[in-house]
Amino acid sequence: MTREGPLLETLTRRLAETPPDFLAEPRLGTAGGVHVDAVVADLLRDLGGGPLEREALTAFRSAAPGRQRNRLRLILIVCWLLHDPWFRARGLASAAQRLLERGLDELAEVVPAERCLADADRREEIARLALEGLGLRPAGETEAQARDRLTTLSSIERRRVIAAARAAEARAREVREAMARQAAYDAQAKAMRE
Known part of the structure; x- marks a missing residue:
């Protein structure tokens, strides 16, 4: 250019x-x-x-x-x-x-x-x-x-950004689900100790 x-x-x-x-x-x-x-x-x-x-x-x-x-x-x-x-x-x-x-x-x-x-x-x-x-x-x-x-x-750049946003959202969802599972496990472990 x-x-x-x-x-x-x-x-x-x-x-x-x-x-x-x-x-x-x-x-x-x-x-x-x-x-x-x-x-x-x-x-x-x-x-x-x-x-x-x-x-x-x-x-x-x-x-x-x-x-x-x-x-x-x-x-x-x-x-x-x-x-x-x-x-x-x-x-x-x-x-x-x-x-x-x-x-x-x-x-x-x-x-x-x-x-x-x-x-x-x-x-x-x-x-x-x-x-x-x-x-x-x-x-x-x-x-x-x-x-x-x-x-x-750029339509190509837009496609890349959308794909990256979807991947980031999927990763964030996985992290939230893992945190929820860990919180449930911790709550259950605490209840068993008491």
């Missing part, structure tokens, strides 16, 4: 205006229509990259539906976002490839792709996540502000 990127409002507006083609079903085995690997290859070429190796393209294919479907749909959405003229003018192909290969996996487990477009906070989250993956921050923000705002919006 060291370099300044485009205005966040431009990116969230672009996400809100995502064409339906980028929400179409990704190719999963023989089902679905959009070849995500081809869309990614075209984007990376437009961002100044060369042709992708066959092995690199496998990250954007899936024979199994399920979790991969949402991940591939998020990749399509981010491809649309990164095809903005601001990114095309800056030769960010290698950073974009890393982002598309691995940067959306956790988000795909938590947030449905449609929600990343329908909800304003999720649009901002995916825009910020994309910028972070490219080593950029929104125009007009410091690194600390950009990081803080991404953490505040």
